[in-house]
Amino acid sequence: MSKQTLPMFPAGEGCCAPMAREPLGEDDAAELARMFKALSDPVRLRLLSLIASHEGGEACVCDLTGPFDVSQPTISHHLKVLREAGLVGSERRGTWVYYWAVPAALNRLSGLLQAPVRASVPARSGA
Amino acid sequence: MSKQTLPMFPAGEGCCAPMAREPLGEDDAAELARMFKALSDPVRLRLLSLIASHEGGEACVCDLTGPFDVSQPTISHHLKVLREAGLVGSERRGTWVYYWAVPAALNRLSGLLQAPVRASVPARSGA
DNA sequence: CTCTTGTATCGACACCTGTCGATACAAGGC
DNA sequence: GCCTTGTATCGACAGGTGTCGATACAAGAG
Numbered sequence A, B: 001m002s003k004q005t006l007p008m009f010p011a012g013e014g015c016c017a018p019m020a021r022e023p024l025g026e027d028d029a030a031e032l033a034r035m036f037k038a039l040s041d042p043v044r045l046r047l048l049s050l051i052a053s054h055e056g057g058e059a060c061v062c063d064l065t066g067p068f069d070v071s072q073p074t075i076s077h078h079l080k081v082l083r084e085a086g087l088v089g090s091e092r093r094g095t096w097v098y099y100w101a102v103p104a105a106l107n108r109l110s111g112l113l114q115a116p117v118r119a120s121v122p123a124r125s126g127a
Numbered sequence C: 001c002t003c004t005t006g007t008a009t010c011g012a013c014a015c016c017t018g019t020c021g022a023t024a025c026a027a028g029g030c
Numbered sequence D: 001g002c003c004t005t006g007t008a009t010c011g012a013c014a015g016g017t018g019t020c021g022a023t024a025c026a027a028g029a030g
Helices: A026-038 A042-052 A070-084 A103-113 B026-038 B042-052 B072-084 B104-111
Strands: A057-060 A088-093 A094-100 B057-059 B090-095 B096-102
Touching: A026 A070, A026 A103, A026 B026, A026 B042, A026 B096, A042 A057, A042 A094, A042 A103, A057 A088, A057 B057, A070 A088, A070 A094, A070 B104, A088 B090, A094 B096, B026 B072, B026 B104, B042 B072, B072 B090, B072 B096
Parallel strands: none
Antiparallel strands: A057 A094, A088 A094, B057 B096, B090 B096
């Protein structure tokens, strides 16, 4: 049962073993790559940070189109990509649609990237 | 390039504020997106985990071509992408070229993705 | 109902990416 | 010197991605 069973985790505690501990399997790598791909665009990264840092933890699309130079359909497209990657959730409430970040997904990626302390390999840093 | 002054950080402590704390600036988003893009491919993700989890913290390219179904030039290409993103370093030692993960880069991304504990937003209803 | 505003989808385009085989370069053994 | 092995680069190709304008859908106001 190495799959995650908890819906949410305390911040700072990843759900999964850091990738530095053991090599990723093909399936895990494929799924994680899809999530990272959603983060691989500057607009999406800013959208996600805008949503996650918005008061109340969620933001209306109307709050998200202003800060960018791209068109409204493009914003909508990027939000869809983030949603399909499982990084944000969304819900229509009356006229507006609200988006929020999914902490479990972010913490999963965060935990995966945590590098271990390697006291035994000091000189390798940098170039 | 080097906005950060510290070359390395203790594992588990990101160098930057989580993106959920404040919106990313355009420049930061562009740089981070480049790093995430390097992680957005299953082969590269497995390569990185293979390198990071390898004994001694580094791996020869000869250790990396075996586990994959893709050709040697493709592996070389992916390693170059990881290196140009600052996620791994490399060095030729004699006949072989060795790669290692860059902990500072991984921890930077890890810290960025840490979701805060939002006790005030438990389910989608209250808000 | 019609009109207006907020959001999503569609179709098209230029550009980027992952992959390969062929080939070049690097280093050591002979 | 030449040959072998390890790694990188090149050139080309199919497929994917970000962007737009046009348009469709959703919901409230009048």
